[in-house]
Amino acid sequence: xxxxxxxxxxxxxxxxxxxxxxxxxxxxxxxxxxxxxxxxxxxxxxxxxxxxxxxxxxxxxxxxxxxxxxxxxxxxxxxxxxxxxxxxxxxxxxxxxxxxxxxxxxxxxxxxxxxxxxxxxxxxxxxxxxxxxxxxxxxxx
Numbered sequence: 001x002x003x004x005x006x007x008x009x010x011x012x013x014x015x016x017x018x019x020x021x022x023x024x025x026x027x028x029x030x031x032x033x034x035x036x037x038x039x040x041x042x043x044x045x046x047x048x049x050x051x052x053x054x055x056x057x058x059x060x061x062x063x064x065x066x067x068x069x070x071x072x073x074x075x076x077x078x079x080x081x082x083x084x085x086x087x088x089x090x091x092x093x094x095x096x097x098x099x100x101x102x103x104x105x106x107x108x109x110x111x112x113x114x115x116x117x118x119x120x121x122x123x124x125x126x127x128x129x130x131x132x133x134x135x136x137x138x139x140x141x
Contacts, residue, residue, distance in 0.1 A: 010039070067115075
């Protein structure tokens with residue numbers, strides 16, 4: 001059963017990455033990385049009896065949840081500023097037609113989206129939690 005769970009998590013993460021490649025609306029852009037992230041959280045806690053693995057998984061899950069909420073907040077600002085559109089091309093058209101591309105709402109949306117994606121990818125200013133997760137994850141042979 002353990003190998004079946006492992007392969008299911010790997011295949012679901014791959015499916016999330018494939019959906020992200022073809023995403024052209026805000027919902028798919030949010031759901032596909034979440035599918036990938038949830039499988040990553042589960043794979044980091046794959047060795048359930050190891051205390052360090054459980055701690056790493058908890059940190060990973062909490063930081064992932066926080067970054068997802070920031071990302072959704074940015075998407076909601078973008079959705080509201082564009083006039084209620086979810087398709088990327090329609091958002092651009094809506095912002096150009098209503099002259100909203102210079103508004104503070106768009107700046108706030110882009111800041112929240114950048115921070116949300118930044119915490120998911122963990123580049124330099126938001127990488128404090130990453131070494132703990134990498135240290136706590138054990139590879140099973």
